[in-house]
Amino acid sequence: MTKPVVRPVTPMFSSGPCAKRPGWTTAALDDALVGRSHRSKPGKAKLLKAIEDTRKILKVPADYKIGIVPASDTGAVEMALWSLLGPRPIDMLAWESFGSGWVADVVKQLKLKDVRKLEAGYGAISDLAAVDKTHDVVFTWNGTTSGVRVPNGDWIADDREGLTICDATSAAFAMDLPWSKLDGTTFSWQKVLGGEAAHGMIILSPRAVERLTTYSPPWPMPKIFRMTSGGKLSEGIFKGETINTPSMICVEDYLDALAWAETVGGLDGLIARSEANLAVLEAWVAKSAWAGFLAEDKAIRSCTSVCLKVTDPWVDTLNDEGKAAVAKKLADMLDKEGVAYDIGAYRDAPPGLRIWAGATVEAADLEALLPWLDWAYAEVKAQLATAA
Template sequence: MKPQRRPACTHFSSGPCAKRPGWSLAALEAAVIGRSHRSKLGKGRLHEVIERSRRVLGVPADYRIGIVPASDTGAVEMALWSLLGPRPVDLLAWESFGDGWVGDVLKQLKLPNARRIAATYGQLPDLGVPDPAHDLVFTWNGTTSGVRVPNGDWIADDRAGLTICDATSAAFAMELPWPKLDVVTWSWQKVLGGEAAHGMIALSPRAVERLECSVPPWPMPKIFRMTSGGKLIEGLFEGETINTPSMLAVEDAVDGLKWAEGVGGLDGLLARTRANFAAIERWVAATPWIAFLAERPETRSTTSVCLVFVDDWFRGLKPDVQAKVAKDVVARLEAEGVAFDIGSYRDAPAGLRIWAGATVETADIDALLPWIDWAYGEVRPG
């Protein structure tokens, strides 16, 4: 039987993610449009995004925060191209985005002392392998695998290298140990449901020191440059962006940050995310044909929740048929208008991926899950 109850918001995409509850275009009415982003008003709004982000995330006062081009991708690339080279680098990869950074370092920057430390989907690499004398590049939360690092205890306090952390689906939803992280990147379209195309980068004093003391041997594109004449471009971290930002997107980011403050700041965001994940966790425990892709409970993402079908019928299918079954489940949910964009990532094992970040209401998660029961029952024989 089809469930009777439907989610009020049917957006469960892992990026761009659901807007905050109650959002409408009216939230953008105060946007600084038709004006220069370099005007006092425009720069002020950009600076507001930086300072509200600092307060909500608890970023230390001596870390610089900047708004950069090209979403989290641009922020990570900026860090890789600007900071790597002086030391060997360890690259952790257990899903597609982390593997993408490995490819860029090995194939584009062609660093000779780069080491790939990898694991398959559903697992983490051995976190005891990275050398504290090396630079380190890793994603905090694997958006396409639903696998995250459990904490930052494995990162040495007395490390000589820099840690570069892609935290785009973890920032605002998971606790980040800032003293362990020298570079942290995220984007607006993830946990707070902002609009795309803009990224954020936070730099520790150690990262700034590296920028000012080391000149990369390769040509540096303008959109990656954080220094001039061997000194940090301070304006970049005060709202003077490298390129022209969308002030509509900026206004939306301000709105999302205000909402975050209104629900209790980081503690409130964490509580909302954990409640959403707990609802899925209860359902998985009671449903014999579904399981988390992440094998260990402590490594399971609470935002990009990746699930796989595990009953004997599904496991007996060929991989291409498994992929078709998963797509059929997703298609039925979309046709019913109860869930959009919850298919697994194209490189991941066939299954589902449900965004459970803070902008999603737990009531909508609870309403969604019986529909997945129904959809899988429709495609499974008998």
């Protein structure tokens, strides 16, 4: 094939940290409250605005609590697991790397015994109908490393007795999260809105708050996980009084991303942008002679972390090492050409490509990328075939 001429304007297709919003420059950080305490009046005001703007964009109910917490989405999920789990049996849903990680934490670190593991392989999803409404349930809304998302929240009972703990880090701001179905929800800034790392968000329903204030876990609670004091909710956490010191530069960047989200139509506009990006990739895959989706079922296919596999029958003639080499050479070639950075599959996932299609990615850049994917595959196939 002839090497394409048109290149993506922004070749950032990493699944985290993700592309900055269109038009972003460091000027967006000019009003950052650097050199000031986050506990100062203006510092608290910035943090509270981040919480309030999050509530507005995500359409979070007024009686839900939103807090900025340490250690990105990982810290937020761990805070929820360590603080909320224990009094009920638990259903752990896992169909990719991060969901499996939460299973390991609950079973091996917290050492909880009454745990059911509802697992599925990459490209598939757990049996959602098997979830017991009397159990707490822990799941990822969108499997970042597998490109698989839950299709909706219909499987979560309205009259559930247990809590739902949802890792929504690559779903928030790109998918419709039904808040009435969610009790403890987490995400990080560096995903759909392209914010900077290290800060997590935790959103608690009134039912989750009730659990926090009526149940004390039997294990020692690290300071950065504590959301109560003396049996009462630490309300300050949900008003911008963070447990540890946040980066006010990152806060400013998040505020800028939230302001941009407003300009594209808020949550509905963000969802539409991400779904339109997925549609670009779906149209290409439908005609491709060599690429397919890891999530073959469209109903569970992610519109953010789109995972591709090589379906060319030629690849089936290769051993596992050879299949992995095809995917790696593809990603490396595209990176070297400067047309797509960081799109190799996650290290624990099957060999392939992972292209971020969240709301900060422009559809035109995806359109420009597609001929490069075809060119790179033809080059890699020719090289490996010749070597063989």
